[in-house]
Amino acid sequence: MAEAxxxxxxxxSTTQGHKWLxxxxxxxxxxxxxTEAGLAALGDIAGRHCLxxxxxAAGTTLALADAAGESGSAAGIDVSPPLLERAWQRAKGRRNVCFAEGDAQDYAFRDETFDILFSRFGIMFFRDTPAALANLRRACRPGARLVFIVWREPRENPWVMIPVSAAKAFVELPPRPAPGEPSQFQWADAELATGWLEGAGWRDCRFEPLDIALEMPGTPLEAARFLLQMGPGAALLAEAGGDLAERAETALAEDLVPHLRNGAVILDSACWIVSATAA
Ligand SMILES: C[S@@+](CC[C@H](N)C(=O)[O-])C[C@H]1O[C@@H](n2cnc3c(N)ncnc32)[C@H](O)[C@@H]1O
Structure with missing residues (x-):
């Protein structure tokens, strides 16, 4: 695994993996x-071998395996043992699915193995993304296709910014990581990311906007608890102790009331669907 x-x-492998579960x-x-938008962007992948x-926890790996069918396959790679344990559980009895524990940046994939590279928000955490993309390119056959779903800028994602504004009143949030650093928004700058892809041997790179309203069933307070656990202030609020986390949840719940529709809090989100072809 890359030390970086x-x-x-x-x-x-620890806090975030367990929280995710x-x-x-x-x-x-x-x-x-x-997932549905990503699969639609891939088109027909019957018989293809996907990574x-x-x-x-394999939500997307299983969907890829279904679309690839018995003559195709889906392999998932992840660094998190607890998430992979859940992935294996969910894939039990499926012959065309497997998983590897490893860092995709430098994992020793067999050369020219995959026809399809896919990721739903799992590609944004490399310290050296150009190196990761070059490693992944080596694992692909010429002409292989890539589809990644990544977040656009924070200002376009109220589902992140509304909770961040509420959390800021209670804890000092860390500054946003510099462009290229591992973070939820590492791929937000399409020009920067196109350069990474082209430098690693990918061509016909496209970044198409994907705007999806996120639906969180339940009360505003339930949505607030969920969002604050997912966001950048989560660890700080948990560590702060006392009733700080509860107060932040109550404050955020009030901000979410105007977004309540038919028993669910609905917030806009903004992504790129990135696609490219192995040169
Ligand atoms: C935001 S989660 C997305 C998980 C999954 N794709 C989904 O949509 O449910 C990011 C995932 O990337 C994994 N990850 C982070 N760094 C990684 C690396 N260097 N190599 C492989 N996986 C990594 C994490 O363990 C985590 O499961």
Missing amino acids: NRDQIEFW RLEDRIERMMTPF DIGCG
Whole structure:
């Protein structure tokens, strides 16, 4: 594993991995429209061999395997043992699915193995993304296709910014990581990311906007609890102790009331669907 990614590996293998599992049902329901959009962008992949990068608990790996069918396959790679344990559980009895524990930046994939590279929010945490993309390119056959779903700028994502504004009143949030640093928004700058892809041997790179309203069933307070656990202030609020987290949740819940529709809080989100072809 790349030593440079040590912090992210630790984060996803411990706190964040366990939190993700606790919230798995909610996350998976909320993320299904992204999977559907990603699969639509791939088109017909019957018989293809797919790699799902940062596969987490395998929601997308299983969807890829279904679309690839018995003559195709889907492999997931992730650094998080707890998430991979869940992935193996969910894939039990499926012959065309497997997983590897490893850092996709420098994992020793067999050369020219995959026809399809896919990732739903699992590609944004490399310290050296150009190196990761070159490693992944080597694992692909010439002409292989890539589809990644990544977030656009924070200002276009009220589902992140509304909770961040509420959390800021209670804890001092860390500054946004510099462009290129591992973060949820690492791929927000399409020009920068196109340069990474082209430098790593990918051509016909396209960044198409994907705007999806995120639906969080339940009360504003339930949505506030969920959003504050997912956001950048989560660890700080938990560490702060006392009733700080509760007060932040109550404040955010009030901000969410205007976004309540038919028993669900609905907030806009903004992504890129990135696509490219292996040169
Ligand atoms: C935001 S989660 C997305 C999980 C999954 N793709 C989904 O949509 O449910 C990011 C995932 O990337 C994984 N990850 C982070 N750094 C990685 C790396 N260097 N190599 C492989 N996976 C990594 C994390 O463990 C985590 O499962």
